[in-house]
Structures are given as structure tokens and as C-alpha cells.
Amino acid sequence: MKPSDLVSFIPMGDVSDSGHWMTKRTKPLKSVRQGFTPFANGDVLFAKITPCMENGKGAHVVGLANGVGFGSTEFHVLRPKPEADARFIFHHTQHRALRSAAEAAMTGSAGQKRVPTEFFHKRKVYAPDKEEQSRIADILDTLDTQIQKTEALIAKLAKIKEGLLHDLLTRGIDQNGQLRPGPDQAPDFYKTSAIGLIPKEWHLGTISDYVHPKEGIKPGPFGSSITKSIYRRSGYKIYGQEQVIRADHTFGDYYIDQTKYSELADFSVQPFDLLISLVGTIGKVLIIPETHEKGVINPRLMRLRPNKHVCDPEFLGQLLTSSFFTRKLIALAGGGTMPVINKRIIQDVTLPLIPISEQIQIRSRLLCLLGRLESEEALLAKSRAQKSGLMDDLLTGKVRVTPLLKDVV
Template sequence: MNAARLLEHFERIAEAPNAIPRLRKFILDLAVRGKLVEQDSNDEPASELLRKIKNEKDRLVKIRCIKKARSINKLQDEDIPYDLPHGWKWSQLSEIGVISPRNDIDDKREIAFVPMKMIPAEYGVKHDAEIKLWSEIKTGFTHFAEGDVALAKITPCFENGKSTVFSKLPGGFGAGTTELHVVRPFFVSQNYVLIYLKSPQFIGTGIPKMTGTAGQKRVSTEYFSNSPFPLPPLTEQHRIVAKVDELMALCDRLEATQAKRESRRNRLATASLKRIGQPEAVGNGEEFQGNVRFHLHHLPRLTTRPEHVKELRQTILNLAVRGKLVPQDPNDRVKKIDIIRLVKGERKARGFPLEISSGSFSSFGVDVDSVNIPISWELMKLSEIVLAVVDCPHSTPSWADSGAICVRTSQFKPGFLDLSNSRYVSIETYRERIQRIEPQEDDILYSREGGILGVACRVPKQVNLCLGQRMLLLRSTSVCLATYIEIVLNSPFINSLAQKQTTGGAAPRINVSLVKSYPIPLPPLAEQNQIVAKVDELMNLCDQLEVQLATSQRRRSRLLEATLCEALGVTCMPVARPTRPTPSPVLSAPPRSESPFEVQSLRLVDTPKAAVQGSLVEQPKSPTTSPRAAGNDIPGAILAQMQPGQDYSRAQLVDALGLSVYEWNMAIRELKESGRVVQTGERRGAKYQVA
């Protein structure tokens, strides 16, 4: 693998989830499988290296420098995870070194002390150390010396890959956390041992074998000492370490490039949304419409992660409550005095108190005249436009296996009540909890405490439920749609006010009286209906964007390994075979329109060419130009192209069938594993024959 080759493929893999971390793991995996550097037949084989190690250990035992090790359980055929290249040998750490070595040095000597926090999880990062007297740390800690290799054995440090080669230790010796396994290797590259300890094979196999209680699980000494260790010739070990160092440095550069690009894109997306949502640009003027068109035109590039869609949703809600989403009718205006009169009439007719006590806008630091809303709107307190604001019972529900639903704030999503994981109370408890008010369809539930403070959703149709804790219920009137109130309560405008007024520290909450005083930008009823309809359309678009992003991420994940195989020059990879990808729907840029928020101008289309920058989806070639297999039986199509006794290169078969890299890698792996095709040669020189 070389830098130029990977850079050529980087744009295709960079958008895959965790692309660079997965690339790092892939490099380590290939290193210990013998697929990262070429083998040299002139290298002294690993079997000879093992003989030298045994002789050295025998010599040290004889002069009493080390203790004679206990007999090693030899590896059985079922212990071997994969085949090794010629010249390699399966071994064990207990065979190539000393496990848990001990130090015998002067008490007054200053040496290194390494706690767990100073042991890195990343390859290529050096450990840190403190300096202490040996007398202070010689008991109760793990011993090690210059050149020893350590592995963190406790969860989650083991899973995270915490391991290190001890180097440049003050005094040449050290001690550290007791949660370490240590090996002192002989005639084996310490950095190669480190690569092995950080490899996905070693960590992945060790995780299910950890023992202990949750949070205190550990990797056993047996697993550390006697797991299969792939031992290459010594000179090849040095080549492997050099290549891993080179590729990890390349990953660092790629990661920096990706971070820079993401930062630039995030700044552009944030600035674009800010221009659209800034409060001073009231109305649908030409400048505002231009800002909207700019964002929609670049939406495929600005919306590449779920958090971008979340920001877009917040912008839509912000525009909705500031009167920027639909045009105003100059002949339709809200009059505060009429609203208050109508609401009081409804309260009287339906048996609710005529007045709802509340504070003033000044509680939020809001000046009515400073809130930029259309002149046909009014800024009113929440308590002035609803029938009731009712707090929940201040008691923990007595849960039951069945009965009536009692909702929890964890079920609240902005604009949606998730009843898929409901809990129940008895009918008797239900009756107790609805004494203040019985929830009905389209009542608004609002979370006012805890980690999800400030989320509003409505009670769905044909559902009987009661209130749990940390929530309010609001019932709308004829002057204001419940759906519009839900939009306002979920908007950044209200959320920012609520966050400033929370109390309670670790368990934040907002007082009921403050909720009643929320300043609600109120448009005429007809405009409310238009706003709700437009928000629904735009939120549906956001739903489509999220589905597309999730689909693209799954496809990119499946294609990442295939792309890496191509960049690394290997023809197989140790991953499960996914299904063949299909063309991905991508966002087309909207044409210029008089309305800045025409949903139909931003649509999902199928295209034979990836239109989103950084897309990893390889599109299938046209069936009219190459003999593709019926039913997508690509392995069968490859066999049909091959004649017994004849060698074929990958290029011949790929070109003949019009296959993508992904399709080739998956199909040839299946054919080789089933024994229908045999491979001769490696990498670019590989040839294939019918078995």
C-alpha cells in the first residue's frame, strides 16, 4: 500500500462512518496476517528464530536470570485462526518471551511510574511517565523494564486497545498500574508485538473471553500468554513495523485533511443557516430568498451527517415562528383584545377557569417591541391563548404489567409521542392521575424537567393515557392550533428562553408559571394552517434526507473494506459478504423558483452517476455493454467466462463482465472459499483457474 494509491481512493472512503479509524484497524489486521509487505525467501525463517529464543531462555535459566517457565500448552489445529505465509510460524507470547518479569534494583533509584491514564490506546503514541523512588512503588504494582510490552487487561481499556512498548524509561526500569499484563520478548521486535496486541483479531477474540463482573472484567493471563501469535522472520518484522509506521503517518495526514474539510463544511452550513434564520431579516425580501436558494442549491454538500439534518429542522421551526416560511395576507391581522375575549368565552363554555395566572415577558428579558415578527401577528403569553396549563401529579406512578398507558418524558420526541415502549398503571391509578385533567386527542404534552427539558408533542388519536412525572399538559383553543403551539414550543426561540430560566442544577427544570408566560408569536388562524402545512412538507423532506443518509452510510460501510482492499492491493478480506449495492438516491439541486421554500424543487432522484461529493457508491455498468449475470449471480457469471485449465487475470474478468471492485472482491472470495476457483500468485500478479 502506498500513499498515492490510498489518496486516489480517499475521496471514495472518507464519507464512510469512522473511515480513518477503520483504516487503521485494517492496516494492523493485514500486518499480522502477512499481507502488508512482501515475503522474502532469503529471510531466516521464524522456526530458526524460535530455536534461538529457546536457547537464550535456557541460558538465562541456567545462570538464574529468569525462572524456568511452566510448560506451555501447545496450539491445536482448532486454535489456529488463519493460514500464515511461508516462513512464518504460529507461536505464543509465553514462548517468545518472559511473562510478568520482576525487577531487582536499589530502593533509592529513581525510576518510571506509569498509571493507566498514561498508557495510550492509539498506535504510534508514546506513553508518559512520572518519576518515583523504587522503594515507593516496588510492591503493589506491576514491574517492567526498557523494551517490555504491556497490555491493559481491564474493561474498557482492553477493548480500546490500550497497550504500549516501554521506552526511554527514567532509570531503565519502571512500575505501574496493576491492571497490566507484561511480556519481555527475546529476539522479536517489540513494536511488532505491539501491533499484534492492538490488532482486531487479538482484541476481538479476547473480549468474549473476559471474566469478572460488569465494569470489572479482565483478560486472563492465560489468554495473554498462550493465544496464537503469528511470528514472521525477524527481518520481515522490521519491514512490517516500518510499513505500519508509514501508513499510520499517512492516516494522520488523511485525518487532518478530513477534519479540515469537515470544519470548512460545518462553518459554511452554519453560516448559511444563520443567514436564513437571523431575526433582523424579516419578511421574504430578495436577500432572504437568495439566502434560502443558496442553502437549498448546496443542500447535498451541506447535509452529509444526521446532525446537519437536525440543524435544518431547527432552522425550519425558527423560520416558522418568525413569519418567514409563508407569505402574509395584509388583510388578515390578529388583534390581542379579540383573542383574549374569545379564549375567555371558550373557557367559560367548557368549564375552565377564566383567568390563568402567569408572569410577564420581562421574566425572560424579552421586550415585546424587540421581537421581530410580521406586523399582522401579535406576541402573546401562552396562558392567553390556551384553555388550560395543567401540571402532572407530583408522585411516582405505581407501575403495572397491563392497564392504562402512563407516559414518561423519555417517550417525548419533538412533534411525536413514541408509544412503542409504553409502561402501564392500573385503572385505579389511572383514575387518580387524571383527576386534574384527562388527556385527550391533540392535547400538548411538554417536558419541563430533566435532560430532555423543552420537548413538545401531541396526544395521538384513540389513545387513553395519563401523565407521568416532569411534564405539563396544554389544551388549545379555536384561536390557536395545537399543531402550531407544538411547533412554537419546539422552536429554538422558546428553547433558548427556557434554557436561560432553568433551575435545579444537575436536574434542570423550568417553573410552571414561567411556561405560562412563554411569549408566543401568534399569526392569524388561516396563516397558522399554512405554516403547519409547510412545516409538515419540509419535515417530510428532512425525513427523506435522514433515510438517504442512513442508507448511504450503510452502503459506504460495506464498500469501505472493498475500497481498502483495492488500495492495499489484496484480493480478499476477512469480512462477511454483504449484498450487492444498488444505485443510491441523491439530492438534485433545485431550479430557481419564486418561492424559496418550494418542497417540490428539492427532490430525491435516481441517477446513474453519484452526484453527491464524496459518494462511495459504485454504480453498476450498463447491461447493454457487458454480459451481466441473471439474478445478479456474479460468481456464476465469472465461472461462465472461465475455461478449465486456462489462467485469467482479474482485469480480464472484471472488464469482460463490467464488474465494480466491490462486486469482484465479494464474488472471488466466495468462489475461493467454496473451492470452485483457485488462485496462483499474489496481489497484482494473481491468476485464477477453475478448480
């Protein structure tokens, strides 16, 4: 090859945690042939350094420019022998059992631990004949394709949701239950405001206008009020960022007793309260359902209690998680690399005040799309679990693929 010929270039960031080569970039051979790891079409890349290895980074590389590639020095390169199927090897490198064993074999200091080359010489794996390897790889590839398609659909639906939410929060729904035409189509429907054009029926305000006049905004108690020393195995739940970030009120097992709960009664939660994270991962929101464990918020949360006369809680939750709101929140937050918000910052964000009847219509529109999104996310979780189970069976020889395929036929 000439020094000016293009070859594929794959830094660590160009492979995904699910083992896919994402960004296809090229560089002249002369710029990468020193200081990078070389590989060829059909090779399998395996991240050697923590935490990339534990996260599953790697790829089976095909379609390399001029059949050649260079990449991160933190890749191990596995080249299949003639009697081995490359995809079968790739799936072995993605198997959680191999990754766990590789983690245990790492050497080096914390933060710089790596999987040594000797690991692959010593690691024993199930290796049937090439035909059966190929059939195993085909089955797992089929599931991989389904998973990738579902992931792509979820990403598309998420973008559609964000676009729809933006339209609903800037244009709203008219008396006929239809999305209002935009200002360029119907300028008479809108008026100028501090946040841009808004429907004439709307006003401007803040979170305070949506929540209970007395109990509406409640930051968590001081840190000294809730410490590990008061944790119990049962009792009244402590709601923290873990529940909010996961959007799961059932997660976690930190509790306090009756006495402490009574002391912290001002910080208790009730149905339809909204909990918002204040530190680090800010702007995440959790709505407390009717069926929930009694408990209190910890110091990293703020409780918002909607005023049911002027606010639909589900609508307010969507408003607070919209990019419209979170962008403003992040801009006002302090703390540098660890952004922090407080009651004043929450109250400083200007919001459109939308009639409750219109809020309910907006929420209904969004719920249809959210239902589709949740359905696809459930399908994705099911497919990943199915693939994991099949890998445990097929890559260890617990289930032989030949009779399995005969049953399908």
C-alpha cells in the first residue's frame, strides 16, 4: 500500500457497549501506521482497559477501507483461524461469562487496569466444529439485528416525542382538539411574550403558579437530618435520586422508623407529588403514584405538590422534563462540573401558564406516544434477556444448536 492510501481508523469511542462499529472514518496510512493498533477485515476487537472492557466495548470489523484498519492501542485483536467462525468468536467476547473472567484477570493499578494478552491463551471456551459455530452465530446475529432495530425505533420515537412536546408547549391544542397552526400560518393566534410567541389564551408565570400555594415547593431536609445512622430495614421509605433517575418509585430499600418519620413529616410525599433532583443529574422528575410507600425525600430532592385546581400532575411532569425547561434550569444552575439547583432557581424559570383543560388534552396526546415508547422498551428488555439466555446456553454447549434448528424446521 502507498502511504497516502486510506485505511479505516477506529478509536475506542467509535465502538459501542453492545459491540458495534458505529462511526466509519478513514485516515491516510502514513498518519496512523505508528502509535496505533493494526488489524484486518474479519478481526475481532476487544477493549482491554477498564471500564471499557466491563462495558462490553469491542467489534467484529468488516468493510475496512482497503481491508486494513488501525485503532486504539487499548484494543486486543483476535484473528480467527481457518477452522473458526469470526462471528462465533465475536459473540464469545460479548458473553458476560467471558467478560467477568477477563475482569478478574486484569492487572495494573486502579483506573488503569487491563486484560493481559495471556488471558486469551489460557481462557477455555466451548468450540464445536465450524458449521455449528456458524449456526450459533446466525441465531445470535438474528437477535442482535432485532435488538438494533428496536433501539433505532426507540431513538426515533424519543425524537418524535421531544418534537411533539415542543409543539404542544409552544402551540398547544385548540378548541377542536387539534394542534394549533404555527405562528407563520396563523399569526393572529399568538402574542409576543418574554419567552417568544405563545397562544393568546396563555399567560406567563413560574412553577409557583402551578403548585399548591403553601406546600407547593419543598426542598429536602438538611443533610444532617437523614444519615446512614438512622436507616432501617423497614418502616417509611427514604426517596432519593436513585428513584428519580430510574423513574421507579419502588427502587431502593432505605427506611426510617415512625419517630423519625414524624419528625420529618414536612418532607413526606403523597400521591401526585413530583420529585425533582437537585444535584449532579438535575432536572429528572418522578411522579408519585397513588399506590406508593409512605416516606420522605432526602436532601438531594425537591418536592413539588401540584395545585389540582390549576394543574394536571402528569402534564406538569412532562413540562418539567422537557428540553424547554431543563435547558433553562441547567443555564441557571451553579456548581461547575457538579450542577446544583435550589428553590430560587426553580422559581426563576419562566413558563407558559396553560389552562388546565388544555393541559389534559396535551397530556392525552403525549400518553399515546409514551405508550408506544414503553411498549418498545419492554420489547427491547425482553430481546436482551432472550439473547443473554441463549448465549448462556449456546456458547457453553448446554444446548446444542443442531437439534434446536431441526425443531424450528
